[in-house]
Amino acid sequence: MATETFTLDDVRRILREGAGSDESVDLDGDILDQGLAALGYDSLALMETASLIEREYQVxxxxxxxxxxxxxxRVLIDAVNAGLDG
Incomplete structure (x- = not known):
């Protein structure tokens, strides 16, 4: 496991690794409460993100x-951290 707490920086890294990033979307901006669909990520990208989280964090x-x-x-962070605590 890379860290004890899953953070926004981890979300950004995993989104970029798993699904890339749309050049028109600033993942380094204030994205905590923006929907992933609004950020340009579809259900396939979310599945890849979830797969990377499961492999890296065992959650x-x-x-x-x-x-x-x-x-x-924020939802991803809360869900992964709940899994890490459990």
Whole structure:
């Protein structure tokens, strides 16, 4: 496991590694509460992100977290940290 706490920087890194980034989206900006769909990530990108999280942090994300319409970086952070604590 890379760290004991999953952070916004981890979300940014994993999004870039797994699905790349749209040049028109500034992942370094204030994205904590922006939906991943609004950031240009589709359900396939979210599945790749979840797969990378599971491999790196050994945390499986539930289906409620993988709903592309409601997932924000904050939701991912909270879900991964809950899994790390559990």
């Amino acid at each position: 499986a994300l539930g289906e409620e977290v993988l709903d592309i319409e409601v997932v924000t970086p």
